[in-house]
Amino acid sequence: MGRFRKLGVAVALAAITATTLTACGGNDEGGGDGSDAKVLKLWHYESANSAMGIAWDKAIETFKTEHPGVEVQFERKAFEQIQQNAGMIINSSEGPDIMEYNKGNATAGLLSSQGLLTDLTEETEKRGWDKKLSSSLQTTARYSDKGVMGEGNWYGVPNYGEYVMVYYNKDLFDKNGIAVPTSYDELTKAMDQFVAKGITPLAEAGAEYPAGQLFYQLALSKADRAFVDNYQLYKNPVDFAADPLKYGAETFADWVGKGYVAKDSASLKAEDMGVSFISGKAPMIVSGSWWYGRFKDEIKFNWDSFLFPGNKLNAGSSGNLWVVPTNSKAKSLAYDFIDITLRPEIQALIGNNGGVPVAADATQITDPKDKKLIENFNTISQQDGLAFYPDWPVPGYYDVLVSGFQSLINGSKKPAEVLDTIGKPYADGVKEITGK
CATH class of the missing domain: 3.40.190.10 (Periplasmic binding protein-like II)
Incomplete structure (x- = not known):
């Protein structure tokens, strides 16, 4: 996964x-x-x-x-x-x-x-x-x-299969009178409303994979299949100083600055993020379908999920x-x-x-929420929207991304510096694999 x-x-x-x-x-x-x-x-x-x-x-x-x-x-x-x-x-x-x-x-x-x-x-x-x-x-x-x-x-x-989505606490949305978003603009509006009420809207984890996946989702909102082929399959060189990666890093930093993501989440792990959502403290997390079964088993409040608003490309794969x-x-x-x-x-x-x-056999899936999970995956898959994961391209790149986005969350580096930090190991790794 x-x-x-x-x-x-x-x-x-x-x-x-x-x-x-x-x-x-x-x-x-x-x-x-x-x-x-x-x-x-x-x-x-x-x-x-x-x-x-x-x-x-x-x-x-x-x-x-x-x-x-x-x-x-x-x-x-x-x-x-x-x-x-x-x-x-x-x-x-x-x-x-x-x-x-x-x-x-x-x-x-x-x-x-x-x-x-x-x-x-x-x-x-x-x-x-x-x-x-x-x-x-x-x-x-x-x-x-x-x-x-x-x-x-x-x-x-x-x-x-698996894919990244937005999980949300329906009870927290209802309690605070906030509408469930159906577009990117509605998503940021909802997060602004939570911040105004003193609630950090998005639980995050900078010490492991979730932060890098949020960055990738944001970058994919401005990407096309050609970018994915270039980034993941080395079809053409990738410019880390240009969009969509530039947009992803800058928007991530902007979300931290606006209080959508807590700065102290830089040291948190994926389990911390998941437990925050399971305990009912976090309105939303952006993470993968691998949490779904656990959430279904452990969560006591009313919750659901939706695809990252506006994206045709999403982190995900087999x-x-x-x-x-x-x-x-x-x-x-x-x-x-x-x-x-x-x-x-x-x-x-x-x-x-x-x-x-x-x-x-779809007729053997009985729970409506489970059907929705599968239907959303099929929607992504059928529109060629599986964009894999940001750390996949080269060996050792996972640790590079974790370090880079910890720096972005805690504010020790600016977006351009982070892009430089993650860009060179990527280029070096691709050269080692392809010889180019």
Whole structure:
């Protein structure tokens, strides 16, 4: 997904050590393709009450029923463990046979170019996964030999979608007599009204991904598909001193200056932002559909969501990928598990628990709010509006963006300085990948 958090190498190494101690026996009895393996080691980082967590728990049950002689060693990992240290983890003998991994050039693309992920092209065509996924969703599954997404072989398979939207507290809007916005101008008017009442309208988190995604949403309001192709796929050079990136940074700073975003949010993490909304303190957050299932499960007040007003392009993509490490000793079993997650009954579970399925029967989605979530994603997807995420283009860019937008929130740097700060690593990274 577009979630990004950081954890030290020491913790990841501790996790590997723990895995070594608990995964006694491993898969050593498996054959070359894992067809006779007796153990499937599966890792993912979805919470148990999230849409994907619920659906994948059911998929594990189904897998066990259909493979009675196979033990599933499932481990729920912290996102940070996999995000920051995936190459080291899956290149070890204690890595998983299949795991959830983040899509994009800087993550799945990088590992595929290093030979650490199994080429799934033949299996995808044989099992018909390519027929279940639209071309826009396939973008994040395929990578060139340089690790650039959108072309080349399949190195991962998504089974859900995701996108960034505006979540809002309907009770707070009603209590303060503020209309729910349907346009960009109405959005800023509503935020002005909250500020006038002493309420910070938009919870934010500068220490992790949310701030960068807000910047990207603002930039995308002035962007077109050509910009996305240039920024994400290196079609042409990107000028960080010009719109739409200039507009995004300047507008972000303007929002901080107007009190739409609190300056002390520079040090907050995504969880802090989410809890602020869940507790009923924040009128709005701009974040992804990955929160939806948790909000549905935990929030007690009246809430809803809407697409970022006026945008035809939105941060979003397929969901994270199921990848099979090259070192997997149970590849055949891993393929079977991926296949199960794309079945209609598993896809319906994703949809009925606040997720965005990619191959569900719409008649099986019962909750009106869940249907709206899926319909909004389909609207974006059908108008070619998935613009991926701002940190995807080059390895290590996530940390660059976090640092840059922390500086913008706390006022230590001006927009032009931040754009310079994030522009050079981008250009250097693209040159390293493309040679240009």
